[in-house]
Amino acid sequence: MLVGADGLRSVVRQLIDPAADEPRYTGLTVVYGYTRAGGLPAAPGIYRMIRGSRAAFGFTTDPDGATFWFARIPDAERSREEIAAVTPAGWREFAHAAFDGDPLPCADIVAATGDEVFGGHSYDVPETRVWSTPRMVLTGDAAHAASPAAGQGASMALEDSVVLAQCLRDLPDPASAFAAYESLRRERVEKLVKASAGGDVGEDRGWLYSHHIDWEAKITA
Ligand SMILES: Cc1cc2nc3c(=O)[nH]c(=O)nc-3n(C[C@H](O)[C@H](O)[C@H](O)COP(=O)(O)OP(=O)(O)OC[C@H]3O[C@@H](n4cnc5c(N)ncnc54)[C@H](O)[C@@H]3O)c2cc1C
Structure with missing residues (x-):
């Protein structure tokens, strides 16, 4: 079998x-990343979930002090080739724009992330x-x-x-x-x-x- x-x-x-x-495309793109930058809000041992004015965000601080985060962002569907061609800088800018201007730590965490960032559309069945x-x-x-x-x-x-x-x-x-x-x-x-x-x-x-x-x-x- x-x-x-x-x-x-x-x-x-x-x-x-x-x-x-x-x-089926859910209308959402998820971007995820991590950063070892200091000076960010800490969430050790928990996952802090935040709803911004345009998108949702979550982050946690691992025992070594790195900040791991994701952002769930409403988005139009792009082809698989287009998604595959997005660079780390492109994902960072896309995620940053979703929280820019919100009185939340999300945009700062995204801005403090280097090339350790990736994203993709979300689908369901x-x-x-x-x-x-x-x-x-x-x-x-x-x-x-x-x-x-x-x-x-x-x-x-x-x-x-x-x-x-x-x-x-x-x-x-x-x-x-x-x-x-x-x-x-x-x-x-x-x-x-x-x-x-x-x-x-x-x-x-x-x-x-x-x-x-x-x-x-x-x-x-
Ligand atoms: C951004 C995101 C966040 C998520 N967060 C959570 C969460 O917090 N909690 C939670 O419970 N779930 C979460 N999920 C859902 C979870 O990841 C999936 O439901 C889960 O991985 C499904 O497990 P699976 O074993 O059915 O499939 P998969 O994990 O997709 O595994 C399928 C495997 O089959 C292999 N495969 C595919 N085709 C072939 C082939 N032809 N030959 C051989 N191998 C093949 C693939 O390489 C893969 O290893 C999340 C999903 C996404 C996208």
Whole structure:
């Protein structure tokens, strides 16, 4: 059998269903960088999240004093070639402009960053109509990529892998395991993709953070 854990631009998704939708542009570009410059606000042991007038920002200070940051910025879609051609200075200027004039530390942190800066568009996959064939199955972003707003895509991929393993352990053949796995996972992951596309998962995050998978529970078809 083949497990397609091959991410946003999954080849296995296309093998399973050649008519599967292409990833959808979320309208956001994420720029990330780090700097060892001194004199910046410190956030040791925490991730400080900031909403500016035009874009969102987050930063943390690592134990060596370096500042790691990201910026999530509304943007028009550019081709993959155009994105690949953006230089570190181009990413720095783009991120700086998104916070320029805001009474926040974001623009200063960006300006203090050298060439350790990179960016790219953010895409999601709201619905993959076919998750499996009798011998192939999708997990993680290959099945359901969420925009990074909720910060839960990797968590969902990990949950998928545990539930798929349970189903393969307890059911007699891959096809019935894949069907049980999909029925256990589809609703939850599509809810996350939808919430993340809205930019916020809302006040009630218990369904995300308190989710429990009982590994010992026996899966039935
Ligand atoms: C900017 C950004 C910030 C994010 N922040 C968070 C966060 O804070 N928390 C969180 O939980 N999630 C976050 N995510 C989402 C998270 O990164 C993804 O949901 C997660 O990586 C999905 O895991 P995956 O294993 O399904 O796919 P991937 O991590 O994409 O792994 C797929 C792997 O398959 C390989 N591959 C692809 N095609 C082939 C092929 N043909 N042959 C062989 N190998 C192949 C790729 O090289 C890659 O190693 C963020 C995503 C982005 C873009």
